[in-house]
Amino acid sequence: MDQPNYSTENIKEAVNKWLFQDAIDIEKDREELRAENLRLREERDRLEEEKRCLEADKRQLNLDRQELAKRIELETQRHAREKELFEMKWKILEEELVKLSKEKVDLEILKENYTPKQGIIVEGIYGSMMFKGVTNELELKKRYKDLMKIYHPDNVAGDDSVVQEINKEYDALKTEFRARY
Numbered sequence: 470m471d472q473p474n475y476s477t478e479n480i481k482e483a484v485n486k487w488l489f490q491d492a493i494d495i496e497k498d499r500e501e502l503r504a505e506n507l508r509l510r511e512e513r514d515r516l517e518e519e520k521r522c523l524e525a526d527k528r529q530l531n532l533d534r535q536e537l538a539k540r541i542e543l544e545t546q547r548h549a550r551e552k553e554l555f556e557m558k559w560k561i562l563e564e565e566l567v568k569l570s571k572e573k574v575d576l577e578i579l580k581e582n583y584t585p586k587q588g589i590i591v592e593g594i595y596g597s598m599m600f601k602g603v604t605n606e607l608e609l610k611k612r613y614k615d616l617m618k619i620y621h622p623d624n625v626a627g628d629d630s631v632v633q634e635i636n637k638e639y640d641a642l643k644t645e646f647r648a649r650y
Contacts, residue, residue: 600638606646613639 579598599616603609613635618624620631 599635600642603642606643609639609642609646 600609600612603612616635617632620635621627622629622632
């Protein structure tokens with residue numbers, strides 16, 4: 470039987486081969502570890518960049534949220550002011566409507582109770598009310614001009630029927646004043 474040759478030279482050579490192969494394996498492992506380390510560093514850098522981006526997005530989101538809250542508050546305040554103003558205007562309109570209806574009733578009562586004085590005959594109530602207190606022809610002309618400025622149909626407050634009544638009253642009073650003097 471052959472016995473293995475365990476000579477020192479053979480052992481040395483086997484150990485050297487083994488060490489050489491082990492050194493190659495270690496170097497391969499080192500290269501793989503370096504490559505893995507580099508890949509992990511790149512991944513870490515990428516994750517850190519994403520983290521920075523997320524933090525920036527979070528800060529921007531918080532700023533946007535704060536700005537939105539301010540806008541909502543301002544809009545709520547504006548809406549409250551507009552509502553208050555509307556309620557004030559509504560109240561004024563209601564009060565004016567009540568006044569207007571009272572004045573309308575008062576006018577109807579005046580129309581029913583009106584009796585012309587000093588023998589001047591006037592058709593309708595508008596004219597007699599318009600020239601009340603006029604004592605001479607000069608005052609009559611002045612009042613007529615002022616009334617025309619107000620009630621002329623081209624004006625906002627203008628009314629044809631009122632102007633016709635004013636003209637009738639003016640003509641009647643003018644004739645009366647000329648007859649007296």
